[in-house]
Amino acid sequence: MMYFVRIISVAIAIVSFLGVVFGSHDGSTTFGVLKKGARLLHKEEIVVPRKFFRVVEKKINFQPQLHKISAIVITDNSESKGGKASLLEGGPTANFAVILFKSARNRGLNFTLEIFDVAPDCFRCKTSG
Structure with missing residues (x-):
């Protein structure tokens, strides 16, 4: 009998741990690398x-x-943090992007979308070093 109680306790602990680890995704995402000097091309609130x-x-x-x-x-501004964003086409290294925002069931969308361009090359860095 004690053997079954231990197995059930371990199973509950594993499920709880996995829920904390994988359930705490806040919906904020970054595609590409944001480098110093990159300019903001586009900013939009998706509500x-x-x-x-x-x-x-x-x-x-x-x-x-x-x-x-x-x-x-992409930053999730909602309190529930249940939404997610997916890059469907384009993105970093391209000059266009198609992004799909999707909420959790019975939730709305509240995201901030920021798109940055490639940082310009430093002319002084190339000539002095």
Whole structure:
């Protein structure tokens, strides 16, 4: 009997640990590398109200630009932190991006999207060193 109690206790501890480790994802994501000197190309607040027992989705198309993208920083501003963002096309090293925002069931979207270009090369660094 004690053997089964130990097995059940260990199973509950493992499930609790995994819930803490994998359940604490806050929804904030960074694609690429944000380097010093990179300029902000685009900033947008993505806010969509919740729908009763539904998942809310919104697709953002960042049209082609002259500059290449170095980083995309997405911050989840909601209290529930249940949403996520996925890069569908383009992104870092490209000059466009298609991003899909998806909420948890019965939650809305509240994200900040920031897109940065490639930092310019330092002319002085190349000539002096």
